Amino acid sequence: MITNPIGVISLSKREILRFFTVATQTIFPPLMSSVLFMLVFGVAIGQRIDLSASGLTYLQFIVPGLMAMHLISSSYENTSSSLFIARWHNHIQEVLLSPLSYFEMVLGLLAGGVTRGVIVCIGVYLVSFVFQPLPILHVFLLLYFMAMISVIFSCAGMIGALWAEDFNMLSMWSVYVVTPLIFLGGVFHPISALPPVLQVFSKFNPICYLVQGMRYSVTGVSDVSIGLSALFAFILAGGFFFFTVHLFRIGYKLRT
């Protein structure tokens, strides 16, 4: 399916270079906020929260959630800002004029989102060692979920960037959809701690399954079936990826 590997590598390199050149805005802020979350919620408030039934401290409970949260937001923000700015400045033409297939274009743009998300996710895990070492129980499952989540939200970022006509519209998805779903997805609380109505709502929140997948991979604890989470993540990643390729193929807001 890849006929122009040099083209895909070039686009991937450009996307990765782009966020590395502004690392103070793309890499370090989520690490900083994670340290603050761990300090305030994990260390200060967390000591008063009893999760002994799960065998975890509150800090151990939120670390995988924070990893998932920043994996989601970093992947999303990378592709949404990169593609939207490319549309805004119209240098997206550099890519559209090239002999990259639409599949390859999405793959190249995806590389930036996935790489940034994974770097930030690993970074969050590493900074958690400052407070309390947390061994990873299922490394390959964790890699699987990291890959799936970063693909899903990198593609979601591209879809948002294509849909948006201005910067207000661009931030709308992030502020009103992605962030609430993340916070209600069990990053900071077990689903069982919610009132019954919100527990039902959580079952329809796709991010809940992804957060639980990350948590199970690291700690072995989950509120939902891990098989279901893994399958759901795979279906979502495939769906989002091919839908994004479809939007590029029809030239949605890319071609006049």
Added chain:
Amino acid sequence: MRLMYNSDKAISINNLTKYYGKLQALDNVSFEIKRGDFFAFLGPNGAGKTTTINVITGLSNYQSGEVTVFGYNTTKDYLQARRLIGLCAQEFNFDPFLTIHQLLVYQAGYFGVLPHAAERRADQLLERFGLIEKRNVKHRALSGGMKKRLLICRALIHDPEILILDEPTAGCDLELKYLIWDYLTQLNGEGKTIFLTTHYMEEAEKLCKTIGIINHGRIVRIGDKKEVLRDKTLEAVFLEVTGTE
């Protein structure tokens, strides 16, 4: 990667129709450009020149018709067609995160040019267009004329068979205009097909072998330069066929 093609028609457009909403931008446009031609595509503002270019390069969808580049359909065989085209657009649409050298190297990469060859080609073009001293700056640090040159460098970075230029000398000083003219003449002499839009009649008259004039989305005159001019000036012909005062 070099493509094999055997068509002598660099660009072939058949019955091309394009609407923007209810506005018809191109009305059943048909014409051909031979391999190695230097073609001037003229018309008043809004006549359909840039739309035609956008359709050829794949930047615009269209409702009906067919466009081929050296026999490759630009929709069905878009990967092959795009390898053969270099576009020098009107606007300065550069990636703000890259230096001008990186910009050219990445652009070459999208076309499948290996990194070391891309580096060499980028330096050659920057040298040729007097930008080598600026290779490590971002495009925002360039003057308008320098950005024009960079647009041409970017269009040429993958050594395309067809170079499409949308008003490349608009707003240029004389020195840059002559530099561009010389280079285009040289490229055409080497066998490259040039497709040029311009509002400067003397430019088209001086450089081009074939001339096409479009007005309100329709081709109103096309042919060999002598055939189009018939002892008149290009400006007179242009005014006559476009009905412009």
